[in-house]
Amino acid sequence: MSGRHAARRHAAPRRRPRLRTVLPALAGVTVLTVGGMGTYAYWTDSATVQGGALVSGSLDLTIDGQQGNPTSYTWSALATSGLAPGESRAAVMTVANAGDVPFTYHATGASGGDAGLRGTMTIRVVLGGVKVPDNDNAYPIQETCSGGTDTFDAHLDASGAVQVLPTGGGTDPRLAKSASIGVCVQVTMDSDAPDSVQGKTYQPSFTFTAAQATS
Helix, strand or coil, X not given: CHHHHHHHHHHHHHHHHHHHHHHHHHHHHHHHHHHCCCCCCCCCCCCCCCCCCCCCCCCCEEECCECCCCCCCCCHHXXXXXXXXXXXXXXXXXXXXXXXXXXXXXXXXXEEECHHHHCCEEEEEEECCEEECCCCCCCXXXXXXXXXXXXXXXXCCCCCCEEEECCCCCCCCXXXXXXXXXXXXXXXXXXXXXXXXXXXXXXXXXEEEEEECCC
16 A cells, blocks of 8 residues: 555656646747737828919999099090080990909089089980991081980089989999990070170080999
């Protein structure tokens, strides 16, 4: 009996070296697995977009193709000499939108020259009107404005505050880009003009103002 017990005591220690061999191997596997989970280098890219140039437009009202600003445009179409009582001259000016945006516009009128003659000269303004007849130089001169819409028909004073287009508190006319319209002006000397105005000078003037349309 004592011999068998002794054999068991000698056999038990032989199993311990096997456990020492297995454990380091497992630990090594674990270390290798953790070491393989590194940082990945994902691909990237970028692009730059440069916007196109934006150029501001302009608001540009012209009369007969002329700016009239800062230097006034001399509209000579109405100029005449020897006008007698009861005679009338007419001419058409072209209002145009030479800019990039639609606008609304209006006009005021004033008169210069002899004060007495101013009181005998009637100005008629017709939006969209035409002159009839053309180049009437036979006595008595009877040029008139026809068609269109009458916006003013009265004497002008020297103040320049008289609105001739439009009148009556109506909405200002509108011009689209590149559009134009004729404004006919007729000047008539009253048939009862006194002798005292003979040989005097009368000179009407008009100021057009445009504003960018809001819609």
